Amino acid sequence: MPKNKTHSGAKKRFRVTGSGKIMREQTGVRHLNEHKTSTRKRRLSSDVVVDAADVRKAKKLLGR
Incomplete structure (x- = not known):
């Protein structure tokens, strides 16, 4: 199975903290x-925490 690619637009816009917040x-x-x-x-x-409604989508784009 191929590796998942990180969405390059998302990696420029979001960062993940040590505790896992986006x-x-x-x-x-x-x-x-x-x-x-x-x-x-x-x-x-x-910086602010990503809204709860968007966390799932952001994590998917970041490959997490």
Whole structure:
């Protein structure tokens, strides 16, 4: 049986923590930043846990 391939788009977007949670970056900090407050940009810069509804799909794409 052939090996499963990791989805290359998913490996760029998600990371798995040591405890097995899947993390993602937040949206809204890539461009049009000059009118956003520093507080908002700082809050958006941190990673968040992937929503429970999407965990199964993300794990499949990551080959886990």
